[in-house]
């Protein structure tokens with residue numbers, strides 16, 4: 001590859017953040033080129049649980065925090081996009097559930113009583129009973145309480161597919177990324193030997209941002225990784241469930257999402273406290289044993305004797321925070337033409353795009369007339385992670 005290219009905005013990383021941003025910028029008339037070294041969505045995005053949080057679960061730690069406030073508008077923005085009348089046309093993306101549930105397995109302890117009594121939570125949740133309960137909890141032995149949250153759960157592979165369709169011809173698969181400097185200013189990137197000049201360069205490579213910054217000789221912004229050890233269970237007896245099971249602590253005991261496998265069986269994807277530090281310390285067999293124990297306690301009416309189990313280790317990549325605290329918003333740092341960031345949540349991708357768009361507007365970056373792109377090697381799209389695992 002030797003022909004050089006020019007674009008208004010060069011994006012590195014085709015997870016949900018890069019792809020959403022790419023589609024938004026194209027709608028505004030900017031030319032874009034998005035480079036990915038792997039498969040689109042194949043980092044954290046396709047391994048996420050696809051919950052479009054409105055922030056209510058963060059209120060578990062007490063009064064509403066910054067996280068709850070910043071994220072509160074996201075379900076509305078995603079709903080509009082899914083209906084085809086929002087900032088992007090995401091019609092065709094599969095909605096797995098129109099609601100996410102908070103599920104308390106027994107009587108509410110003091111901590112949870114005050115959580116549900118708080119004004120912020122009362123305005124966001126409604127209790128459901130009987131036939132309104134999620135299918136997996138409709139059993140005479142179920143004794144807990146369930147509250148419906150107006151938060152969506154998306155099929156992330158179909159989201160990535162749709163965002164890739166909205167990318168037009170400007171997707172490029174490439175391995176090697178080096179800085180392109182002219183008069184000691186960063187003016188673009190050399191991508192697998194091909195120079196690409198851009199008015200702005202945005203790094204949205206998730207956990208790959210650290211390596212890219214290193215290649216550009218930059219130490220900031222620093223990145224942190226928070227590891228998770230998720231559990232996957234597939235069984236003919238499973239029915240769909242999208243819920244945080246509350247345990248009384250500041251994190252859900254488990255968070256369950258459900259995904260239809262190609263053979264028609266349901267796969268449950270288990271996160272929450274089970275997948276946090278204690279789970280990270282366990283090896284695969286011990287983690288599966290811990291998950292079996294949790295489900296035997298929480299949903300004993302589901303026969304899992306024919307279930308297949310697997311675990312998945314994956315890091316959340318975010319800007320470094322003191323004491324590994326959870327960042328509140330999408331994060332964007334700027335250095336000249338270079339912008340670097342992490343959405344910190346799939347749900348916050350619109351917030352991330354707002355920040356980049358705000359920086360372009362502030363700097364008076366206008367779309368330039370440019371030659372059409374040649375045919376480029378295109379990255380593939382990630383497959384559902386559970387296929388082939390269970």
Ligand code: FAD
Nearest residue numbers: 013015016017037038043044045048049051206208346347
């Ligand atoms: P990624 O999805 O990681 O994408 C990065 C891309 O960059 C990849 O395609 C990769 O191939 C590419 N790349 C990497 N290095 C390079 C390089 N050197 N050159 C070129 N390309 C490169 N958030 C929610 O809102 N709701 C949830 O329910 C939720 N559940 C989650 C569950 C789990 C288990 C995890 C780990 C996270 C979850 N999150 C959730 C968080 C969410 O997944 C992430 O915040 C989001 O997907 C990050 O998107 P991204 O585009 O920044 O990164």
